[in-house]
Amino acid sequence: MSNFLFYLAAFAVVLGVLIVVHELGHYWVARLCGVKVLRFSIGFGRPVFSLFSGADRTEWAVGAFPLGGYVKMLDEREAPVAAQELHRAFNVQPVGKRMAIVAAGPLANLLLAVLIYWGLFYSGTEELRPILGAPPAASAAAEAGIQNGEVVVRVDGRPVQTWQDFRWELLQSSVNKSAGAEGGEPDPGYVSIEVQDARQQIVFRRLNLTPLREQGYEGDPLGLLGVNFFRPQLAPVFGKVTPGSPAEAAGLLSGDRVLAVDGVAIEFWSDVVQKIRSAPDQPLRLSVLRDDARLEISVVPEGYGDRGARIGRIGVGVRDAGPSRDELTVTVRYDVLTALSKAVEETWEKSSFSLVMMGKMLTGEVSWRNLSGPVTIADYAGQSARMGIDYYLKFLALVSISLGILNLLPVPVLDGGHLMYHMIEIIKRGPVSERFMEIGQQIGLALLLLLMAFAFYNDINRLISG
Structure with missing residues (x-):
């Protein structure tokens, strides 16, 4: 229950911040343009809380349904307006002012992302180094010859500092190269990865991107390609045994070296972990070496839920701690101006990428199962909050970008739809008819409801399938 409340709180903060920032964008620009604001509401429906302030007696309200918000302005189309x-x-x-007021909401969301990235880049964030792990057999990464411990230096010639950079560059390369054949690119199906191997030599790996495209970019893109983060090849020797755990109950001791599990020879600690995780509530026969004597010990991993899946654990750690934190992480920090430039660049790239992915959904190149609803967003909000404030702020920035771009789409009922009406007004030198707007609103509402239905379906499907 406490875990559910934590995730719900993390989601509520994200949702609240994004709605407030979006509506404040509309509010501030409306005030700058001399428009009277009647109500600023977080949520829809009957207000559960409200207060009035300012010379205009603007109502600040919280609606019963908090999934959104609005700014209500003085408008002849909604109610009679006094002559004065x-x-x-x-x-x-003037149409220019109206367009500025409408566009201010989405632009406020994009500005929020810039400010978040600016603060993170300036203060410094600790990130995982782009160190590659051993890929699964027969995967695209294995075919490319990727080896455990190789460090990524560049992707298609673009420098990479962190694991997140690597993931982003790989995904961008895949999407950008999907039209490579038409653009005359010689080898659109592959990406060139420059790595530093164990001997500190530079090696080039050609990674096949086809599996990612065939799956419609559904799921973890790196996982689809068989790309893993570095896992140190630790010896399979037990460290601390947790009191009261299945390991202690079975008689396992610190210092025991695992030789085999159910008759299958074990070479590394990761092999032990994989065997235990894949056998929740099922007995395993461990062959261990203790003081030069080989022992056969049976243990039943305790099953527990992990992101919709059930995995096993026995309550024991590895003796060798492996690489230090400094060896696995890097702190990314820039001066104030460079940080601002990087923040703008990051926001621009992710905004452009969002538009490209939306376009590919319409053409069928990207699976509609990538759409996420409130349940998935809440899950990611909780996960990022548990990982730390830096990850949570990055998640907030990413969702803020998505919200800003979505609202700029030329779909009636969204801000972009209103901008479209104003553009038509400029072209025809007169406002669009009420009938035209009414039909547009109905079409836009139908499209929005269809989009929400897809998103909710995907949420439910993820909950069921894990």
């Missing part, structure tokens, strides 16, 4: 206040109505403003 007509100049402050939204509908009588």
